[in-house]
Amino acid sequence: LRALKNENVGRAPVWIMRQAGRYLPSYRKLRQKWPLRELFLNPELAAHVTLLPVDELGVDAAILFSDITIAALGFGLSLDFSEGPLIEPKLTPQDIPHLPLLPEALRHTAEAVALAKARLSVPLIAFAGGPFTVASYLIERHQGADLPRTKRWLYQDPASFHLLLHKITDLTIHTLRMQIEAGADAVQLFDSWAHVLSDQHLRLFSLPYLKRIIDALSAPVILFMRGSTLHAETLASLGPAAISLDWQKPMAAVRKTVPLPLQGNFDPDLLFAPQEVIQEEVRALIASMPLDPGLILNLGHGIKPDTPVEGAKALIEAARCPLL
Amino acid sequence: LRALKNENVGRAPVWIMRQAGRYLPSYRKLRQKWPLRELFLNPELAAHVTLLPVDELGVDAAILFSDITIAALGFGLSLDFSEGPLIEPKLTPQDIPHLPLLPEALRHTAEAVALAKARLSVPLIAFAGGPFTVASYLIERHQGADLPRTKRWLYQDPASFHLLLHKITDLTIHTLRMQIEAGADAVQLFDSWAHVLSDQHLRLFSLPYLKRIIDALSAPVILFMRGSTLHAETLASLGPAAISLDWQKPMAAVRKTVPLPLQGNFDPDLLFAPQEVIQEEVRALIASMPLDPGLILNLGHGIKPDTPVEGAKALIEAARCPLL
Numbered sequence: 131l132r133a134l135k136n137e138n139v140g141r142a143p144v145w146i147m148r149q150a151g152r153y154l155p156s157y158r159k160l161r162q163k164w165p166l167r168e169l170f171l172n173p174e175l176a177a178h179v180t181l182l183p184v185d186e187l188g189v190d191a192a193i194l195f196s197d198i199t200i201a202a203l204g205f206g207l208s209l210d211f212s213e214g215p216l217i218e219p220k221l222t223p224q225d226i227p228h229l230p231l232l233p234e235a236l237r238h239t240a241e242a243v244a245l246a247k248a249r250l251s252v253p254l255i256a257f258a259g260g261p262f263t264v265a266s267y268l269i270e271r272h273q274g275a276d277l278p279r280t281k282r283w284l285y286q287d288p289a290s291f292h293l294l295l296h297k298i299t300d301l302t303i304h305t306l307r308m309q310i311e312a313g314a315d316a317v318q319l320f321d322s323w324a325h326v327l328s329d330q331h332l333r334l335f336s337l338p339y340l341k342r343i344i345d346a347l348s349a350p351v352i353l354f355m356r357g358s359t360l361h362a363e364t365l366a367s368l369g370p371a372a373i374s375l376d377w378q379k380p381m382a383a384v385r386k387t388v389p390l391p392l393q394g395n396f397d398p399d400l401l402f403a404p405q406e407v408i409q410e411e412v413r414a415l416i417a418s419m420p421l422d423p424g425l426i427l428n429l430g431h432g433i434k435p436d437t438p439v440e441g442a443k444a445l446i447e448a449a450r451c452p453l454l
Numbered sequence: 455l456r457a458l459k460n461e462n463v464g465r466a467p468v469w470i471m472r473q474a475g476r477y478l479p480s481y482r483k484l485r486q487k488w489p490l491r492e493l494f495l496n497p498e499l500a501a502h503v504t505l506l507p508v509d510e511l512g513v514d515a516a517i518l519f520s521d522i523t524i525a526a527l528g529f530g531l532s533l534d535f536s537e538g539p540l541i542e543p544k545l546t547p548q549d550i551p552h553l554p555l556l557p558e559a560l561r562h563t564a565e566a567v568a569l570a571k572a573r574l575s576v577p578l579i580a581f582a583g584g585p586f587t588v589a590s591y592l593i594e595r596h597q598g599a600d601l602p603r604t605k606r607w608l609y610q611d612p613a614s615f616h617l618l619l620h621k622i623t624d625l626t627i628h629t630l631r632m633q634i635e636a637g638a639d640a641v642q643l644f645d646s647w648a649h650v651l652s653d654q655h656l657r658l659f660s661l662p663y664l665k666r667i668i669d670a671l672s673a674p675v676i677l678f679m680r681g682s683t684l685h686a687e688t689l690a691s692l693g694p695a696a697i698s699l700d701w702q703k704p705m706a707a708v709r710k711t712v713p714l715p716l717q718g719n720f721d722p723d724l725l726f727a728p729q730e731v732i733q734e735e736v737r738a739l740i741a742s743m744p745l746d747p748g749l750i751l752n753l754g755h756g757i758k759p760d761t762p763v764e765g766a767k768a769l770i771e772a773a774r775c776p777l778l
Binding site for chain 1: 600605652655681684721724731758760
C-alpha cells in the first residue's frame with residue numbers, strides 16, 4: 131500500500147496476477163471436490179482460495195478469487211464454466227436497453243472479501259474487468275484472438291455499444307464499492323482485451339469508462355491493459371494509483387516518462403525457465419529500478435495454468451531475497 | 455514501386471494483405487474444386503489465384519498466392535491444411551542440427567511468380583514469414599494466442615532455437631531470391647507473431663534474422679509485424695524499403711518519427727462497417743497524409759475470411775477515387 135502511494139522504502143512488494151489458480155497443487159485438489167462456479171459463488175470457498183498463495187508462496191498481497199465474467203450475474207444472465215466462461219444468452223444490440231442492473235446478485239463477492247480480510251495480514255486487492263473487456267465476454271466466446279463479434283458491433287451500432295458500456299460501468303462501480311466497504315484495500319482493473327482496439331477506438335470505447343470507475347472509487351486503483359507498456363502515458367492520464375505493465379517493454383523504459391507507481395512486468399513464460407534464469411531476471415529488473423518507491427513486482431500478465439509451481443516459488447523467493 | 459522509393463506523386467496505390475483469399479466468391483468456387491494444398495503447390499493454379507483480386511477489385515499490386523508455412527517443405531517436413539496448417543512432425547530441439555535445407559522443394563513458388571508476372575500489368579509482391587514466426591509454426595499449432603511451446607523452448611534452450619532461426623533465414627533467402635529472379639518486384643516479410651516477444655527477446659530472436667534477409671535481397675522489402683506501429687522506429691533501423699503498419703496507432707503519428715514509406719493501416723474489421731463509414735475512414739486517412747510520396751494504402755492486418763466482398767470493394771474504390 132505504501133508502494134501504491136510512491137512511498138515505499140526498502141524491498142519492493144511482490145504478488146502474481148491470477149496467483150490463486152490452477153498452477154497451485156492445493157487449488158487443483160480443491161477443484162476435484164468443487165466445480166469452478168461454486169468456488170466463485172460461495173464466499174467461504176472464495177475466501178479460502180484467496181488465501182492459498184499467501185500461505186504457500188509468501189506473496190505480499192492477496193487478490194480476491196473471482197472472475198471478471200461474474201459481472202454477467204449482475205445483468206441477470208446465466209454463467210457457468212467449462213473450457214472457459216459460458217454466458218447465456220449472448221447479448222445483441224436489441225437486448226441492451228432492457229438489461230436489468232442487479233448489483234445485489236454480486237453481494238457474495240463482498241462477503242468473500244470480508245471473510246478473507248479477517249484472516250489476512252497482507253493487503254487484499256479486489257478487481258473487475260474494464261467495461262470494454264466485460265462487454266466482449268457478454269457478446270462472444272473468446273475463441274479467436276480479436277473479438278470479431280464485438281468489433282463488428284461497435285462499427286455497425288456504436289450507440290447500443292456505448293449504452294452497454296455505461297451499464298457495465300454502473301454495475302462495476304456498485305460492485306467494487308461493496309467490496310471496498312467490506313475491506314478491500316485496493317482495486318485492480320483488467321481491461322485485458324482493449325489492445326485489439328485502435329487508438330481512436332480505445333479513446334472512444336475503453337478509456338472514458340475506466341476513468342469513470344477510477345473517479346468513483348475511494349480505494350487506490352491499479353490499471354492493467356495488455357499493451358499497457360505502449361499506452362502507459364495515456365493510462366496515467368486517467369488518474370489511477372498505479373499502472374500494471376505488460377512484459378513488452380522494460381519497466382525502466384516506462385519509468386522515464388511515467389512517475390506513477392508501476393507494477394510488473396516479468397514475462398509469464400519466464401516461470402518455465404530454469405531457476406537460475408528466473409533469479410537473474412528478477413535481479414536484473416530490481417537493479418534497473420534502484421530505490422524506486424513505487425515499484426511493485428508482478429508478472430506482465432496472469433500466471434498460466436500449466437506453470438510449474440517451482441517457477442512461481444522461485445520468482446517470489448528471488449523477489450523477497452534478491453541478494454541470495 | 456515509386457511509393458516504395460518515396461517518390462510517388464498523385465494518388466496513393468492500394469492493395470490488401472491476403473487479398474487472394476476466402477472472402478472472394480471466385481476463390482471459394484475454386485476451393486470447391488481444389489484442395490488448398492493443390493492451390494499452393496501447383497504453379498498454374500497459384501498464378502491464377504494471384505490474379506483474381508487484380509481483375510475483380512482493381513488493386514494496384516498483386517501478391518503471390520502462397521503461405522508462410524510452405525517453408526516446412528524446404529525442411530523436408532510434411533504440410534497439409536484443414537482448420538489451418540498441419541506440419542508434421544513438429545520439431546524438437548534435438549531435430550534442429552539434422553534439419554536438411556531443400557530450397558528446390560520450393561521451386562514451384564518461383565514458377566508461380568513467373569506465370570503470374572507474365573499476365574500482370576501491376577507489380578507483383580513475393581513474401582515470406584519472419585524467421586521467428588516460421589519457427590513458431592514449425593514448433594506448434596497456433597491454437598492459443600501466445601505460442602507456449604515456442605516461448606518455453608527459447609527460455610529453456612536458446613542455442614538450438616537460434617540454430618533453427620539461422621536455418622529458416624537461409625531457406626528464406628534462397629526462396630525469395632528464386633522468386634525475385636523469376637520476376638517478383640518487391641517482397642513483404644510477415645513477422646506476424648513477433649509481438650508475443652518482449653523487447654529484449656525481439657532483439658535476440660527476431661530483428662537480426664529479419665535484417666539478414668533484408669540485406670541479402672536485391673528487391674525492396676516491406677516489413678510487417680503485428681505491433682509495427684509500436685516498433686516502427688526499430689523496424690526502420692533494419693533498413694527495409696517500407697514498413698507495413700498495424701492499425702493500433704494512426705499512420706500520421708508514425709510518420710512524425712519515421713521517414714520511410716509506410717503501408718497501411720485500416721482496421722480489418724472496418725470492412726464490416728456500412729459503406730459510408732468505410733468511405734469516411736479512407737478519406738480521413740488520406741487527408742491525414744497529404745501528398746505523402748511514400749504512402750501505400752492497405753489494411754493493418756490480413757483481410758478476414760468472412761469479410762463481405764462489398765466491404766473490400768468499397769475500400770478499393772474509395773482509395774482510388776477518394777473525392778467521389
